[in-house]
Amino acid sequence: xxxxxxxxxxxxxxxxxxxxxxxxxxxxxxxxxxxxxxxxxxxxxxxxxxxxxxxxxxxxxxxxxxxxxxxxxxxxxxxxxxxxxxxxxxxxxxxxxxxxxxxxxxxxxxxxxxxx
Amino acid sequence: xxxxxxxxxxxxxxxxxxxxxxxxxxxxxxxxxxxxxxxxxxxxxxxxxxxxxxxxxxxxxxxxxxxxxxxxxxxxxxxxxxxxxxxxxxxxxxxxxxxxxxxxxxxxxxx
Numbered sequence: 001x002x003x004x005x006x007x008x009x010x011x012x013x014x015x016x017x018x019x020x021x022x023x024x025x026x027x028x029x030x031x032x033x034x035x036x037x038x039x040x041x042x043x044x045x046x047x048x049x050x051x052x053x054x055x056x057x058x059x060x061x062x063x064x065x066x067x068x069x070x071x072x073x074x075x076x077x078x079x080x081x082x083x084x085x086x087x088x089x090x091x092x093x094x095x096x097x098x099x100x101x102x103x104x105x106x107x108x109x110x111x112x113x114x115x116x
Numbered sequence: 117x118x119x120x121x122x123x124x125x126x127x128x129x130x131x132x133x134x135x136x137x138x139x140x141x142x143x144x145x146x147x148x149x150x151x152x153x154x155x156x157x158x159x160x161x162x163x164x165x166x167x168x169x170x171x172x173x174x175x176x177x178x179x180x181x182x183x184x185x186x187x188x189x190x191x192x193x194x195x196x197x198x199x200x201x202x203x204x205x206x207x208x209x210x211x212x213x214x215x216x217x218x219x220x221x222x223x224x225x226x227x
Contacts, residue, residue: 004158031213033213040220040222041219041220042204042217042218042219042220043159043204043217044217045214045215045216048213048214050213055213056213056214090158090159092158092159094213096213102146102147102164102166102208103213104149104161104164105149105159105161105215106161107151107158107159107160108158109156109157109158110157110158
């Protein structure tokens, strides 16, 4: 079992749907991350939250909207996605050392998203 | 974009043999981390080596870092079938909590 919990595990949605991915951790980590991973490729960073504030947005299209309602929760709101957005979406968390990135990241098992 | 490249892309060995994979990167780093990913699962952190360290051990894992060559290696000794997974290196630069992953090495350990 991982200490970062992601729901749902699988999601199939149409291009006009609105859905949300959820991520929860109770390790007291103050940095949280969203990654996108295509098959047989490495994870690609999408967003970083530090102390509940968005600190990095890797030029992600606006159809992906992150939200960090509190220090334990991270959401990714999805709207009008394209078939090429089908991928494994991973959430991770870590301690935050003021942005020095010296801490390991703890990953959830991801949400496998399919866009029809 | 990927910071680094991993070599080889795939590796097949017998149980009990050692597995070595290499990671090269392009810019100066704060630290380098190795992660394992089993099929259909998230990534698991294995080891972190800081830029001022040259070698680090954790159980059957040995990681080296050569900042002059901008490269790192991960050695898994006495491999087991359970070591079958993809292994990724990831670099962290001084600014921001940002990890950039290499392309990964897929390791198959045959019983």
